[in-house]
Amino acid sequence: MGKILNTKGAAIFFLTAITAIWGWSFVIVKESISFYPVFSFLAIRFLLGAIVLFFFIGSKIFLFEKKLWLSGFLLGVFLFSGYAFQTTGLIYTTPAHSGFITGLFVVFTPLLETLILKRKPHFLLVFSLVLSTSGLFILSYEKDFGSLNYGDFLSLICAIIYSFHIVFLDRFSKKYNTLYLAFLQVITVSLLSFASLFLLGSRLLPIPAISIRGVILTGLLATAFSYFIQTNYQRLTSATEAALIFTLEPVFAGLFAYYLWGEVFSSKIFVGGTLILLGMLISQGRFYFDKKEKTGVVDENKI
Template sequence: MSKQLKSDIVLTGVTMVWGATFIIVKNAIQTLPVYNFLFIRFLLAFSLLAIIFYKKLKTIDKKTLAVASVIGTMLFLGYAFQTMGLKYTTASKSGFITGFSVVLVPILEAVLLKRKPSKPAILGIVLAFIGLILLTTNIDLSINIGDFLTLLCAFAFGMQIVLIAKYASTLDTYLLATIQIGVVAVLSGIVSLIFEKPFIPTSLDVWSAIIITGVFATAFAYVAQNTMQAYTTATHTALIFALEPVFAAIAAFLIAGEVMSFRAIIGGIFMFAGIVLSELPEKEVSK
């Protein structure tokens, strides 16, 4: 099996896990404060990775620590905005809007990595923006606060994808992922202490959500992403991540019975088409 194929399979598995956890997180934060939840989730993930990679952590250098801290801050902002947004919007809509980060990747690459977006990428951005409007606005064109917060999360996640693409091939990806997760845990804990009344949950359902998201959607997922992006491009990674809103909508329907409106479904189709088109090679589109 080639490294590219292995990368595709692993990243698709990661995307499926992320999509499925939207509804799990939404249910958990009905009981546990948002940043309290994030703190316990990421602390669990960091503790697990620290035990596994403790020998590597002893040899970490300043560059890896600095880069991982910046990426970890982007990851924190992404999850903070996403989790807070889930309080005010549906899991399926959150999944689709989070998918908009895939369209933002070519723009961020142009600014940060000096790579201009292709014509298909520009057209894809336009289609995705139309879909975003259909998906997130009401008849009076007002935007739900949850949708806006989730859009900010999409920007942060887009930054995280591009930064990993820039550094994954030159730094230890296991350390990169572990420190990122640790930064999210620390920032979540600080914010929780300031704005919330954190507590240790006693509900079995909440702990199930913490374990599922902490182990599979955090520890496993981010080590896999950081490692696999060393063998592929940000564009290819972004295309695979475009499947996340599809998995989110399916999980929301199967677990919670959430049904999107016709207008939202059309918006989602526009968005997904824009996401996929934005990542196609220019020559394929011109045929």
């Protein structure tokens, strides 16, 4: 059983599962921050997630080496910055623009993976990126999509930051205990959210009753569980493949919004989602062309 859970197939399954959780949580988060300030929500959500993860660590935290602390902190900074730029960008742009431009992390990730990790992309991955990016555009397209603004620029920075997070997580998760690494990045996001409240002259507000469910569900499932799973299983695949899987988030968000909240399931969701799914599936076809990867272990010089 242990060997099965430590394979590339298991990695794809679990990364897809947490992408579904993030898609499911999208509506819950949107509902919660309508009544509770964003940085207060992030501070409490990630604090709850950190507490849950710390329960499995306990006194072992005193054994953490300096490089582990620094690696976890850097990942947390990337993650927090991504949330901050995306949230701020939404003030100045539309959700459609934000969704598409933020989703461009699927394009930036292979570029950074080539530059930082020195891995050359397989031609099928390049084709998959084109399909997934096209799917994202269809999902996000609106009649006035051609006009860009300041919020779009912030969303672009967010996409680049998320790409850095995915690539550096790929590197660090192969070096350090994944539970410890997940805890450190989650607690860093919480602490930076508390610091942001202070710097913005705000204060932590009591959680309104309508947002309590959202804080608990996202803290447990979308934070503690999901970021541990991402940290633990992304090491078994490449950063680019992980990015391709994560592009399914808006598709899952649309599906859950349709089934649970009765929102319209549009043709955009169907067509865009199909292209993204095809991109993810085609990316796996490269293993038929590379005998070196039949064992499911990623070649460090090729993605």
